[in-house]
Amino acid sequence: TNILVIHGPNLNLLGMREPEIYGHESLQDINRELSRLANKVHAGVVFFQSNAESLLVDRIQQAMTDGTDFIIINPAAYTHTSVAMRDALAAVRIPFIEVHLSNIFSRETFRHHSYFSDMAVGVISGLGSKGYELALEYALMIRR
C-alpha cells in the first residue's frame, strides 16, 4: 500500500502559525509520526507540501501513475477555492480523506464550504494532528 499525504499552503509554518488554532507540532513532527505508523505495518507513505496550487495539481496528477493507492489531503486555504485541485482528484480517481487540523465549521463562514468534501471517502476536521493519524489508520485498515 502506498499512501500519499498532501499538505496545502501555509502548512509548512505549522507550529509557528497561530498555534492556538493549529497546534504546536511542526509539519515534520506530524510527518515523522505518520511514517512511524506506516512503517510498523510495512506500508509506504510519502509526503508533499506546497504553497503553489499548480504544484499541488501536478502532484495529484503524478499520483495517477506512481502507484499511489490512497491520498490523505489537507488542501488548507485551497479547500475553499480550488476547482483545479478538485478536478485533479476527480481525474486520478484515487480515494482520499480530507483532513483539517481545525474545525472549519466553528470558524468563519467562508471556511464552511469545501470543494472536496462531497468527493472524499470521509472528512476529519477539528482533531488537530490526530486527524492525520486517524485518516492513515483508516487507509491502512482498508488496504489492498
Ligand code: DQA
Ligand atoms: C485548514 C483550515 C483552512 O480553512 C485553512 O485555510 C488552513 C488550514 C486546517 O487544517 O484547519 O490553512 O485546512
